[in-house]
Amino acid sequence: MASLGVGNLGEFLREQRRQARLSLRQLADAAGVSNPYLSQIERGLRKPSAEILQQIAKGLRISAETLYVQAGILDERAEAGADGERAATVGGVPDAVRADPHLTEQQKQALLQIYDSFRREHQQEHTHHRENPR
Known part of the structure; x- marks a missing residue:
């Protein structure tokens, strides 16, 4: 299966999972997704929906917006507030x-x-x- 150009997201997810000291199976269970599907996301073979990213973010205890930016769903510049603070x-x-x-x-x-x-x-x-x- 060819990569869908979401390798950076997958690498980021894998690093976040490792920092949280979670196994692939533990994160899959916490996020409510299958172990093989999460593995494919981490390897850049699947592009998850915003809903799946939100579930993964909850499992990792990070903001969904962080994953949205990594996945290209949300532009980092769109995250800037009125006072210019990102x-x-x-x-x-x-x-x-x-x-x-x-x-x-x-x-x-x-x-x-x-x-x-x-x-x-x-x-x-x-x-x-x-x-x-x-």
Whole structure:
């Protein structure tokens, strides 16, 4: 079977799976896809739908948007916010926390909650300054 030009996605998935210390079978089970199908995706032989990518992202505990960009479904530039900050970069922190094999699930959740609270606080300050300029 010829490669469908999704090798970078497959390589990325394989690396994410290895960083998460998951076997192919474990990720397939977590994502609700068959082991052979996931193997074909990793080898660049199959191009998964956005729905399958979302399921795989959940299994890897990374953002689906990260996989959409890798698969060419979503343009990284489309991820930029109004202030020019790239969402892909912002998504990097939660993805890194979720992928860190040295943290427990409880530690990951605590860090993500703290990070989210800082982001919300910054957003509120940014909104306040726009609404009430000096």
